[in-house]
Amino acid sequence: xxxxxxxxxxxxxxxxxxxxxxxxxxxxxxxxxxxxxxxxxxxxxxxxxxxxxxxxxxxxxxxxxxxxxxxxxxxxxxxxxxxxxxxxxxxxxxxxxxxxxxxxxxxxxxxxxxxxxxxxxxxxxxxxxxxxxxxxxxxxxxxxxxxxxxxxxxxxxxxxxxxxxxxxxxxxxxxxxxxxxxxxxxxxxxxxxxxxxxxxxxxxxxxxxxxxxxxxxxxxxxxxxxxxxxxxxxxxxxxxxxxxxxxxxxxxxxxxxxxxxxxxxxxxxxxxxxxxxxxxxx
Amino acid sequence: xxxxxxxxxxxxxxxxxxxxxxxxxxxxxxxxxxxxxxxxxxxxxxxxxxxxxxxxxxxxxxxxxxxxxxxxxxxxxxxxxxxxxxxxxxxxxxxxxxxxxxxxxxxxxxxxxxxxxxxxxxxxxxxxxxxxxxxxxxxxxxxxxxxxxxxxxxxxxxxxxxxxxxxxxxxxxxxxxxxxxxxxxxxxxxxxxxxxxxxxxxxxxxxxxxxxxxxxxxxxxxxxxxxxxxxxxxxxxxxxxxxxxxxxxxxxxxxxxxxxxxxxxxxxxxxxxxxxxxxxxx
Numbered sequence: 001x002x003x004x005x006x007x008x009x010x011x012x013x014x015x016x017x018x019x020x021x022x023x024x025x026x027x028x029x030x031x032x033x034x035x036x037x038x039x040x041x042x043x044x045x046x047x048x049x050x051x052x053x054x055x056x057x058x059x060x061x062x063x064x065x066x067x068x069x070x071x072x073x074x075x076x077x078x079x080x081x082x083x084x085x086x087x088x089x090x091x092x093x094x095x096x097x098x099x100x101x102x103x104x105x106x107x108x109x110x111x112x113x114x115x116x117x118x119x120x121x122x123x124x125x126x127x128x129x130x131x132x133x134x135x136x137x138x139x140x141x142x143x144x145x146x147x148x149x150x151x152x153x154x155x156x157x158x159x160x161x162x163x164x165x166x167x168x169x170x171x172x173x174x175x176x177x178x179x180x181x182x183x184x185x186x187x188x189x190x191x192x193x194x195x196x197x198x199x200x201x202x203x204x205x206x207x208x209x210x211x212x213x214x215x216x217x218x219x220x221x222x223x224x225x226x227x228x229x230x231x232x233x234x235x236x237x238x239x240x241x242x243x244x245x246x247x248x249x250x251x252x253x254x255x256x257x258x259x260x261x262x263x264x265x266x267x268x269x270x271x272x273x274x275x276x277x278x279x280x281x282x
Numbered sequence: 283x284x285x286x287x288x289x290x291x292x293x294x295x296x297x298x299x300x301x302x303x304x305x306x307x308x309x310x311x312x313x314x315x316x317x318x319x320x321x322x323x324x325x326x327x328x329x330x331x332x333x334x335x336x337x338x339x340x341x342x343x344x345x346x347x348x349x350x351x352x353x354x355x356x357x358x359x360x361x362x363x364x365x366x367x368x369x370x371x372x373x374x375x376x377x378x379x380x381x382x383x384x385x386x387x388x389x390x391x392x393x394x395x396x397x398x399x400x401x402x403x404x405x406x407x408x409x410x411x412x413x414x415x416x417x418x419x420x421x422x423x424x425x426x427x428x429x430x431x432x433x434x435x436x437x438x439x440x441x442x443x444x445x446x447x448x449x450x451x452x453x454x455x456x457x458x459x460x461x462x463x464x465x466x467x468x469x470x471x472x473x474x475x476x477x478x479x480x481x482x483x484x485x486x487x488x489x490x491x492x493x494x495x496x497x498x499x500x501x502x503x504x505x506x507x508x509x510x511x512x513x514x515x516x517x518x519x520x521x522x523x524x525x526x527x528x529x530x531x532x533x534x535x536x537x538x539x540x541x542x543x544x545x546x547x548x549x550x551x552x553x554x555x556x557x558x559x560x561x562x563x564x
Contacts (some may be wrong), residue, residue, distance in 0.1 A: 027309030100439035149431035157382035
């Protein structure tokens with residue numbers, strides 16, 4: 001039987017929560033998803049560090065050290081014999097009588113983690129790329145926090161899937177700036193330079209995003225972390241999205257727009273190869 | 283022992299949910315809070331109608347009629363002997379393997395309701411008004427949906443409370459327009475005209491807000507549902523906030539600004555009196 005981690009104990013999957021768990025009523029919590037490749041939790045510490053950063057940004061105290069949490073998460077992985085897939089960790093602020101304010105800073109946070117056995121995407125996806133749609137970014141202005149308030153992301157992704165796309169790439173309505181995907185970061189390549197949105201309050205600074213930027217430095221590729229527009233993306237040479245466990249996925253075309261990125265993916269493939277080395281050699 | 287409603291059954295308060303209940307992982311759900319005055323659930327039908335509207339806006343099917351849900355909610359109220367307080371109802375999209383997209387539209391939504399025994403605010407609050415702060419509105423652009431994505435509201439309200447205020451009144455950063463409070467609607471009165479933000483995607487169209495507008499018509503008071511700025515609010519004659527069960531609460535001052543609304547609250551008091559008649563005479 002599948003076990004999940006609930007405040008340090010391994011318990012059955014169906015958990016008893018209080019109706020007033022603030023995660024359930026307000027999305028008052030933060031989370032991480034960690035990829036497991038060939039039995040190794042990739043960049044586990046970086047993910048847990050970001051979890052603690054997200055928690056701090058919403059003034060929540062996880063009441064554990066990163067080291068303690070790491071041990072528990074690894075125990076969960078082992079117990080569930082997870083070889084390839086994902087580990088999901090979330091921390092909600094805890095239980096209060098329902099009130100927007102949490103007031104009492106002695107609330108005990110609720111930490112839950114579980115594993116998802118999951119196959120990698122088919123190799124054709126990496127070879128041929130995926131179609132995307134462009135959608136308005138209607139999210140809040142603290143997208144740097146990996147919070148449980150994901151309804152706009154849900155609606156954007158569902159919209160993409162229903163239209164036959166793999167991902168919705170978001171743009172802010174006011175200035176047509178491309179921010180990121182509904183659950184991925186976005187990179188475009190033009191004249192051998194790689195562009196991605198700066199890591200500010202409009203995007204989540206993905207762990208995979210950070211690794212890609214490191215790879216670019218290593219490969220002496222020119223990178224610009226600056227804002228760019230929808231039309232800049234549509235005129236790019238190559239476009240790709242990145243995320244935990246999907247790693248780097250090339251974008252083949254933008255549905256509804258008369259544009260395909262099929263001619264060449266040379267830099268994208270180069271980055272994919274380097275990232276693969278990292279995830280597979282660990 | 284307190285009973286809560288879980289998919290039509292009255293069960294104990296601590297409920298078993300699946301970790302992959304989309305309400306818990308994405309805030310993928312909607313809710314309502316209904317005030318109970320002297321044993322009567324005030325405007326219950328209007329609240330349930332709005333619940334169904336919110337659900338529809340996120341493409342969620344509640345799988346009940348309003349009439350069926352009303353019966354269940356009244357049974358919950360009766361079972362818990364709730365005379366004065368609140369009924370909370372939430373519907374989450376249901377359980378899926380974790381994925382932003384919900385894909386399968388055959389997911390069974392999870393409906394939960396419970397009661398909060400709660401005293402009204404002290405009468406001094408209604409007499410003297412409350413201090414507020416002004417804070418940037420960083421929420422998403424579909425505030426017309428009463429969703430479980432409430433983290434920005436939580437952070438704003440907590441900020442207000444920590445500063446000694448009762449509520450945070452929000453303004454959009456780009457154009458300094460006052461939208462609403464973190465859990466209330468905002469009205470300002472200037473030269474005997476009542477102003478409030480139009481009911482579009484930037485605010486939640488409160489049931490109490492709607493009743494107030496009806497009262498204004500009845501009393502022949504001039505109303506403008508238009509955008510107004512921070513400085514317009516600071517120069518108003520009267521300001522008040524409204525919400526379920528708090529009804530109408532006058533604003534006495536804006537912390538951090540050299541302004542008090544203590545001189546007169548004549549129109550506010552007139553509206554409060556009419557609203558009181560409605561909630562107390564039912």
